[in-house]
Amino acid sequence: GDSVTQMEGPVTLSEEAFLTINCTYTATGYPSLFWYVQYPGEGLQLLLKATKADDKGSNKGFEATYRKETTSFHLEKGSVQVSDSAVYFCALSGSWGKFQFGAGTQVVVTP
Amino acid sequence: EAGVTQFPSHSVIEKGQTVTLRCDPISGHDNLYWYRRVMGKEIKFLLHFVKESKQDESGMPNNRFLAERTGGTYSTLKVQPAELEDSGVYFCASSQNRLTTGELFFGEGSRLTVL
Numbered sequence: 001g002d003s004v005t006q007m008e009g010p011v012t013l014s015e016e017a018f019l020t021i022n023c024t025y026t027a028t029g030y031p032s033l034f035w036y037v038q039y040p041g042e043g044l045q046l047l048l049k050a051t052k053a054d055d056k057g058s059n060k061g062f063e064a065t066y067r068k069e070t071t072s073f074h075l076e077k078g079s080v081q082v083s084d085s086a087v088y089f090c091a092l093s094g095s096w097g098k099f100q101f102g103a104g105t106q107v108v109v110t111p
Numbered sequence: 112e113a114g115v116t117q118f119p120s121h122s123v124i125e126k127g128q129t130v131t132l133r134c135d136p137i138s139g140h141d142n143l144y145w146y147r148r149v150m151g152k153e154i155k156f157l158l159h160f161v162k163e164s165k166q167d168e169s170g171m172p173n174n175r176f177l178a179e180r181t182g183g184t185y186s187t188l189k190v191q192p193a194e195l196e197d198s199g200v201y202f203c204a205s206s207q208n209r210l211t212t213g214e215l216f217f218g219e220g221s222r223l224t225v226l
Contacts, residue, residue, distance in 0.1 A: 043219040043220060098156055
């Protein structure tokens with residue numbers, strides 16, 4: 001079945017550092033890919049998405065490109081801030097909108 | 112517009128007791144999903160309602176879990192009797208669009224602790 005694998009955390013880095021969170025997937029067909037973020041004390045919210053191969057999703061300085069050849073959707077941000085501290089979930093949407101999520105990667109950004 | 116709301120935010124019960132979690136989706140969203148995250152692992156799908164009908168309940172762990180969606184509005188998830196391994200965060204999400212490009216809107220989750 002469909003599955004998502006993302007790098008384990010926690011990832012700890014200093015403010016203004018470069019962030020990469022790896023995500024790979026296994027799916028039949030052509031899923032849509034998503035990154036969701038959960039800030040402390042809040043629910044998950046959509047960060048960005050890509051619906052077809054080679055699409056790039058971007059939001060709040062984050063980017064991820066849908067790579068069909070490597071079945072990947074890595075999340076990147078060039079310069080993180082303390083406010084980016086959160087748990088990040090990679091996800092795919094298959095048939096009927098059923099989402100598969102990765103285990104989440106906790107990111108801690110220190111001043 | 113109100114978002115997805117869940118109640119309670121945290122519940123602590125003893126093994127063998129019953130707990131009922133409630134979810135109010137965004138008004139007008141026909142699709143309602145329940146997910147669960149246990150011990151910091153991946154968020155796992157439990158079931159999917161389209162209006163009041165169960166579209167997919169393949170993720171429900173066992174018959175101790177019962178989900179309902181009255182009149183296609185709010186939904187409840189009952190665990191009876193609760194076991195230790197049921198502890199985790201239960202998320203509810205809703206969406207308007209059934210297509211694969213649709214975005215899910217999540218509630219803040221209900222944390223269940225079974226002692």
